[in-house]
Amino acid sequence: MDHQIPPEVLNYISRNSVTYYQFVPLRFADGVLEIGMLNPGNMEARDALQFIASKLGFPYKIFKISQASFDNVLKSYEGLTSQVSKALSDLDVEIEKAKDEGDSRGLVVPITAQAESASKIIEEAPVTKIVAVILQHATSGSASDIHIEPVGDRVKVRFRVDGALYTSLFLPNAVHDAVVARIKILTNMKLDERRKPQDGRFSARIENRKIDFRVSTLPTYWGEKVVIRILDPERTLITLPSLGLSPGNLEIISREVKRPFGLILVTGPTGSGKTTTLYSMLQEIDKEKNNVVSLEDPIEYNVPGMNQSQVQPEINFTFANGLRSILRQDPDIIMVGEIRDSETAKLAVQASLTGHLVLATLHTNNTAGVIPRLIDMGVDAYLIPATLILAIAQRLVPTLCQESKEALPIEGAVKAMVDQELSGIPANFRKEMKIPTSVYRAERSATCPGGTKGRIAVFEVLKMTKELEKLILTNPSETEITKIARANGLLTMREDCLLKAFAGVVPFEEVSKL
Numbered sequence: 039m040d041h042q043i044p045p046e047v048l049n050y051i052s053r054n055s056v057t058y059y060q061f062v063p064l065r066f067a068d069g070v071l072e073i074g075m076l077n078p079g080n081m082e083a084r085d086a087l088q089f090i091a092s093k094l095g096f097p098y099k100i101f102k103i104s105q106a107s108f109d110n111v112l113k114s115y116e117g118l119t120s121q122v123s124k125a126l127s128d129l130d131v132e133i134e135k136a137k138d139e140g141d142s143r144g145l146v147v148p149i150t151a152q153a154e155s156a157s158k159i160i161e162e163a164p165v166t167k168i169v170a171v172i173l174q175h176a177t178s179g180s181a182s183d184i185h186i187e188p189v190g191d192r193v194k195v196r197f198r199v200d201g202a203l204y205t206s207l208f209l210p211n212a213v214h215d216a217v218v219a220r221i222k223i224l225t226n227m228k229l230d231e232r233r234k235p236q237d238g239r240f241s242a243r244i245e246n247r248k249i250d251f252r253v254s255t256l257p258t259y260w261g262e263k264v265v266i267r268i269l270d271p272e273r274t275l276i277t278l279p280s281l282g283l284s285p286g287n288l289e290i291i292s293r294e295v296k297r298p299f300g301l302i303l304v305t306g307p308t309g310s311g312k313t314t315t316l317y318s319m320l321q322e323i324d325k326e327k328n329n330v331v332s333l334e335d336p337i338e339y340n341v342p343g344m345n346q347s348q349v350q351p352e353i354n355f356t357f358a359n360g361l362r363s364i365l366r367q368d369p370d371i372i373m374v375g376e377i378r379d380s381e382t383a384k385l386a387v388q389a390s391l392t393g394h395l396v397l398a399t400l401h402t403n404n405t406a407g408v409i410p411r412l413i414d415m416g417v418d419a420y421l422i423p424a425t426l427i428l429a430i431a432q433r434l435v436p437t438l439c440q441e442s443k444e445a446l447p448i449e450g451a452v453k454a455m456v457d458q459e460l461s462g463i464p465a466n467f468r469k470e471m472k473i474p475t476s477v478y479r480a481e482r483s484a485t486c487p488g489g490t491k492g493r494i495a496v497f498e499v500l501k502m503t504k505e506l507e508k509l510i511l512t513n514p515s516e517t518e519i520t521k522i523a524r525a526n527g528l529l530t531m532r533e534d535c536l537l538k539a540f541a542g543v544v545p546f547e548e549v550s551k552l
Contacts, residue, residue, distance in 0.1 A: 043114045047071075050094060053112075059083040062111040064101065067482045071096045074103035074111065165216045169224075172207070173251070176268060177244045182309070183267050186221075188214050188260035200493050201309070201434055218255070218262050225253045232262055239336060252336055271340045278318045282494045282543075284534060290499055291428065295319045295397075300427035301390040303377075305402045310433050311495050312399040313338050316373055319397060320344065323371055332373035333360040349375070357382045365389060374398035383415040390425040404531070405429040405500035406519040409510055423507035429500040433531055434493040435538075435548045439486030443478040446546060452477065459536050459549060464527050477539050477546035494543060496534040496552065501526070 047063045050071060056062050060076040061083055071094070073087060078100050091098045172195060176184045181197035188194075193214045195207040209217065222229050225238025236255045241248055252267040279288060295302065302319070304312045317339050323330060325343030332341075335349040335357070345367075349360055357374060358381040364372055365385075376399050377383050390396045402411050408429040413419055446452050456477070460468060480489030500506075505522050520528075529537075532552040538544045 043111055048114055050096075051090060055086065055090065056112065059086050060108065061087060061100075062103070062108060064103075064111070065482070066096070069097065071098040073098050073100050074107060075100055076103065076105065076108050078102050165213060165220050168209070168213065169217060169220045173242060173249075173266075174244055175206070176266075177249055177270070181268060183265060186217065186264040186266075188258065188263065190260055193217070200436055200490065202436075214261055218264055221253060221264055221266070222255070224251075227253075227255065233257055250336060269336055269338050271337060273339060275321060275339055275341065276314055276318050277321055281315060281318055281497075282538070283497055284529070284537060287497055287499045287529075287534075290501055291319065291430070292322060294427050294501070295322050295395075297395060297427055299390055299393045299395055301386060301425045302395070302397045302428045302430070303400050303408055303426070304398075304430045304432065305400045305405065305408055306432045307401070311493075312432065313375065315430065315432060315495070316397050316399065317341060320371070320373060328370040329368055330371045330373070331364045331367055331369045332375070333357055333364060334373070334375040344373075358385060361385045361389065365392075365394075369394055371395045371397070376400070377415075380416040383412060383417050387412075387417050387421050387425050391421065402431070404516075404520075405431045405498050405528070406516040406523060408500070409514070409519055410516060413513065419510055419513055422510050423502060426502055428502070431498045431500075431531060432495045433552060434495055435535055435544050435552075436480070436490035437492045437494050437543055438478055438480060438545055439489060439491040442481045442486050442489065443542070443545075444481040445476040446479055447476050448474070452546070455550075456536075459533070463529070463533055464524060466527060467529060471537070472540070474540050474542075478542055479547055480545040490545065494538065496531045496538065496544075498529060498531045498534065500528060 043062075043064065047066055050063050050066070051061075059082070060080070062074050064072040064074050066072070071091065075083065077083070084100075087098065087100075172184060172186075176197050179197060179199060181199050182201075183198040185196040185198070185203065186193060187196070188211065191211050193209040193211060194205055195209065196203045197206050198204075219229055221227075222236070222238070224240040224242075226240075227236045227238045235257065238253045239251060240253070241250050243249070248271065250269040250271060252269060254265050254267075256263045256265075278292060283291065294300075304315050306312050313334075320330065320341065330344045332344055332346045333349060334346060337346050337348050340346070347360060347364070349355055349357055357376065357378060361372070361374060361382060362385065372386075372389055372394055374382065374386055374396065377386055386396050386398055400408060400411060402408050408431075409422060409426070412422055412426075448456055456473070460471075460473075463471070480486075482489040500523050503522075503526050505526065506519070509518060509522055532549060535544060535549045535552055539546045539549055
């Protein structure tokens, strides 16, 4: 057992009880608390467990575990919760110490002075450690975001892992302002501004790696909420073949990304892996013979051989202004982190018209939405067929935990659902599809508490064709574009997800969520 037990599960049973009675909480699922015991025949331990369960009001199941597994769970008690608890204890001690020092000198300390003293202490070591521990555990736990949100009488800390938010910790409300102040100091935000949202960023070395953090604050009813995006520039770059593209889509992208000029757009919501896809496409390009320049906000990966530039709107170094400067740098390939406005869109199109290959991201729901979006942003319709090579839409979906998946035979209601999904697939693709006898659903287990492990992207790839070129000149709707694209063999993200469900890569229930 090498997985980490969620902190909220560890809170059900104290460390002292775990050490004395030799049983540990494993997970809480379907209203049942699962317990691992070294010796299930120990009646004293069973009596203690019965007492604890009656106080919690939960039924429980007992599983026999090895000494190694027991020791591994025991180590979890020394993790995030215990380290933060120690820092909170240190904080209380230091505040009391400062108060006692004033009393021992025979001084009557005014309430305002006591508050200033406490505030000064809060800004020092204990709160610094609380923030550091939260950042460290989020990074080591492969979280993409940290949410620090006041909820009345306490502060909830949640980590986003594999796209889902998990509550990892509760802090007393008394330290909320100090924790927020510490984060603001790291990002050079205004400490006294609590009525308006603020944005900032900072870097830190964690486990001998330089990690970048992008921070956003938002005033709420109970106080300022902080969201921290974790960006690891030293992460291993994902190659194009390992993205999970279907063979047909992989062939199209690999070929088109080697074109000397044109525009390739990757679209999808925030957090759908668009930038990762752009980086993987750039892996296919010879950076020794080409001048590859990027304009990003923020720089998420460090790519050898590529000139990467960070936009800074506060000094008017925006995507539009940066793109103008890049065009004076003799580029061959340009990557634009995001097309956000009309000016950037027009410049990207002009750059692709003048002999540059431009790769960028855009926010639309699907590939068919790219063309109307460009027109809405002021790009002349007649320029789009001459510049747009590919539009790629994507989403991230959870992947199956192979140790705990449950087979669903394709029969009855499942068969009806499969037939319905297959009905819209173009006939030429449907003939080549291999339909298995079973699909799988995610099943929670001690190995995979959430039922899934990791995420994979599902794609749809729209390639410019002669039919589409003619249609664009008529200022078409998304429906008309989709009809032409489907006739040319476009597979939707939902259908790509179905293929991955047939291959046993993603849970079947994810298909209906797209």
